[in-house]
Amino acid sequence: MSTRAAMASGVVMMLAAVTMVFGAQGQAGAEQVVPQAIPSLKSWVPGGSSFALGAHARVLYAQDVLRDSATDLAEGLRAVTGNDVVAQSGSVGESGDLVLRTGSVPAAPESPEAYRISVSETLELTGVDVAGTFYATRSALQLLRRGTTLPGGVVTDWPEYRERGLMLDVGREYMPVDMLRAQIRRMGQLKLNVLHLHLSDRFGFRLGSDRHPEVTAQEHYSKQELRDLIAYAAHYQVEIVPEVDFPGHMNGILAAHSELKLRSVNGVVSDAAIDIADPRSYDLMRDILEEFLPLFPGRYWHLGADEFLLDGLRVASFEDYPQIGAYARATYGPQAQPVDALLGLINWGAAIVREHGKRPRIWNDGLHTGEGTIAIDSDIVVDFWSRAGIAQLPLPYFGIARTAVDLIASGHEVRNAAFTPTYFVTGGPTSIGNVPAPIAYELWDPAVFVDGSRLTPQQNAGNLGSGLFVWCDDPTVRTPAQIAVSITMPLRVMAQKTWGPARAGSYLEFAALSDAVAEPVS
Known part of the structure; x- marks a missing residue:
C-alpha cells in the first residue's frame, strides 16, 4: 500500500540484530540457558x-x-x-x-x-x-x-527511553474504566510508563465538569473515577497524561457553545475550532483548565494545539479568518502574523499549566518553519507526528512543519509520535496507514521520525521516547474490547522499541516469546 511504502522508503534501514553479552567463558561446546523476557533484557x-x-x-x-x-x-x-x-x-x-x-x-x-x-x-x-x-x-x-x-x-x-507509552483516543470513542485498568495492567507488564488520554474530541468531552456541565458528554469519567484510575495506574508505575485539545478538535465542547465557533469571512462555521480572536473563548478554555488541572497529580498537561484549521477533510487558511490576523496584530504588535495568535494561545495555555506545577505539551503540526514573530516557550514538550502543518492536507511525510532537529536545537524535548508506524487507527480512511507489527519491528526505531530523518545520538538525548497512539476516527468500527485485542502485538513491539534494544532476534522469535511470557490480553 502507498502509505506503508512511504514509511518503508522513509525509514530506509533495518536495525542489526542485538547480541547479548554473556560475560563468562564456559567450557567448549557448553550451552548457556539465557533468560528471556519482553522487552528483552540488556x-x-x-x-x-x-x-x-x-x-x-x-x-x-x-x-x-x-x-x-x-x-x-x-x-x-x-x-x-x-x-x-x-x-x-x-x-x-x-x-x-x-x-x-x-x-x-x-x-x-x-x-x-x-x-x-x-x-x-x-x-x-x-x-x-x-x-x-x-x-x-x-x-x-x-x-x-x-x-x-x-x-x-x-x-x-534499564530503559533506552524515558517515556514508553500508550495513547487512547477516548474523546472519539468512550472506553470503560475497566478497559482502561486492563490496559494499565498490560502496560505495567511491558514496562510502559505513560498513559496519554485524549479526553475531548469530535464525539465528546469525557470529563465530568462542575463548572460547565453543559459540555460533558453522556458517557464520561467522573472525578472520583479518575482519582481512582490515577491511583491504580501509580501502582503499576504508569503516569497518566491528560489531554484536552485546544483550539481545534473542540466539537464536544462547542456543541454547547455555538457562539464561540470559528466563522470564516464567507460565513462558514467550524464545528471543531474555537474562535481565538474572541475573548470569551479564553474564558471558557481557562475555566476548563483551572477545573481539571488540579485533578491530575502527574508532571504534564497536554494542550493539543493540532489541526486548528482542519475540520473533517475541509482545510482552511488563516486568510479565511481576518479576525485572527487582526487579533494577532492588536495583541502582539503591528508586525504580527495570523499564526502568532495560535502561538500566543499555546504560550497562554502553557502559563496556566505551569501555575499548577505541571509542564505543558502540544502536538507539532501548528509549528511552521519561518512563520510567526513569537516563539513558543522552550519548556513545552512537542509530540512530533507530522511534517504537514495545519494548513495542508494531512500527508504527514513532508511539508512546512518545523523538524524534530530544529525543535530540539531550540531547547524543546520531543516525543516521537510518527504517524507511521506509531499510530494505530481503529477505523476510517486513515486506518490504511496502520503499519503491521512485523514491519514496525524490523524497520523502525524511536530515533527515526515521520519524514524519514534520523536523530544523531546527541540529538536523540532530547527525544523522550515513543509509544503506540490509538486513534478512533470512526468509533463504530471496533468495540473497546476489540481494540484491546487488536493492539496486543503493536503494543508489545513499541515496548521493545522504547525499552530497547530496538530489535531482539527476528520478529517470529519475538512474537513466539511474547506469547509465551508476556501479559494477558484482557
Missing part, C-alpha cells in the same frame, strides 16, 4: 547456583514502599505456577525465596528505572528506585512463567 552474566521457586516461597520486601510490588508479584506467581507464594516483610531470604529491595545497580546507566536480578539459591531483585524494583518483578514473573527453575547469574536492565 545484560545477562551467567554463573553460580541456580534458583528453584520454593513450593511455599516467600516474596520478601526490605522496604515498606515495596509492599505493593511484593504482593503483586506473589499473586502473579501463585497464578502462573500454582505454588503457595506469600508476601511479607523481610530482607534475608532462604532457598527458593525472592527478596525485593532498592539500592545501587552497578553496570547500569543512571536511571531510576534500572534494576538487577541476582539469581542464586534466592532471587534478589534490586531497583535503583521503586519503579526499577517493580520492573524487576515484572521480568522475574515472565522468567518464572516459563519454568520455576532459573540458571545462576545476574540480569542488569
Whole structure:
C-alpha cells in the first residue's frame, strides 16, 4: 500500500540484530540457558547456583514502599505456577525465596528505572528506585512463567527511553474504566510508563465538569473515577497524561457553545475550532483548565494545539479568518502574523499549566518553519507526528512543519509520535496507514521520525521516547474490547522499541516469546 511504502522508503534501514553479552567463558561446546523476557533484557552474566521457586516461597520486601510490588508479584506467581507464594516483610531470604529491595545497580546507566536480578539459591531483585524494583518483578514473573527453575547469574536492565507509552483516543470513542485498568495492567507488564488520554474530541468531552456541565458528554469519567484510575495506574508505575485539545478538535465542547465557533469571512462555521480572536473563548478554555488541572497529580498537561484549521477533510487558511490576523496584530504588535495568535494561545495555555506545577505539551503540526514573530516557550514538550502543518492536507511525510532537529536545537524535548508506524487507527480512511507489527519491528526505531530523518545520538538525548497512539476516527468500527485485542502485538513491539534494544532476534522469535511470557490480553 502507498502509505506503508512511504514509511518503508522513509525509514530506509533495518536495525542489526542485538547480541547479548554473556560475560563468562564456559567450557567448549557448553550451552548457556539465557533468560528471556519482553522487552528483552540488556545484560545477562551467567554463573553460580541456580534458583528453584520454593513450593511455599516467600516474596520478601526490605522496604515498606515495596509492599505493593511484593504482593503483586506473589499473586502473579501463585497464578502462573500454582505454588503457595506469600508476601511479607523481610530482607534475608532462604532457598527458593525472592527478596525485593532498592539500592545501587552497578553496570547500569543512571536511571531510576534500572534494576538487577541476582539469581542464586534466592532471587534478589534490586531497583535503583521503586519503579526499577517493580520492573524487576515484572521480568522475574515472565522468567518464572516459563519454568520455576532459573540458571545462576545476574540480569542488569534499564530503559533506552524515558517515556514508553500508550495513547487512547477516548474523546472519539468512550472506553470503560475497566478497559482502561486492563490496559494499565498490560502496560505495567511491558514496562510502559505513560498513559496519554485524549479526553475531548469530535464525539465528546469525557470529563465530568462542575463548572460547565453543559459540555460533558453522556458517557464520561467522573472525578472520583479518575482519582481512582490515577491511583491504580501509580501502582503499576504508569503516569497518566491528560489531554484536552485546544483550539481545534473542540466539537464536544462547542456543541454547547455555538457562539464561540470559528466563522470564516464567507460565513462558514467550524464545528471543531474555537474562535481565538474572541475573548470569551479564553474564558471558557481557562475555566476548563483551572477545573481539571488540579485533578491530575502527574508532571504534564497536554494542550493539543493540532489541526486548528482542519475540520473533517475541509482545510482552511488563516486568510479565511481576518479576525485572527487582526487579533494577532492588536495583541502582539503591528508586525504580527495570523499564526502568532495560535502561538500566543499555546504560550497562554502553557502559563496556566505551569501555575499548577505541571509542564505543558502540544502536538507539532501548528509549528511552521519561518512563520510567526513569537516563539513558543522552550519548556513545552512537542509530540512530533507530522511534517504537514495545519494548513495542508494531512500527508504527514513532508511539508512546512518545523523538524524534530530544529525543535530540539531550540531547547524543546520531543516525543516521537510518527504517524507511521506509531499510530494505530481503529477505523476510517486513515486506518490504511496502520503499519503491521512485523514491519514496525524490523524497520523502525524511536530515533527515526515521520519524514524519514534520523536523530544523531546527541540529538536523540532530547527525544523522550515513543509509544503506540490509538486513534478512533470512526468509533463504530471496533468495540473497546476489540481494540484491546487488536493492539496486543503493536503494543508489545513499541515496548521493545522504547525499552530497547530496538530489535531482539527476528520478529517470529519475538512474537513466539511474547506469547509465551508476556501479559494477558484482557
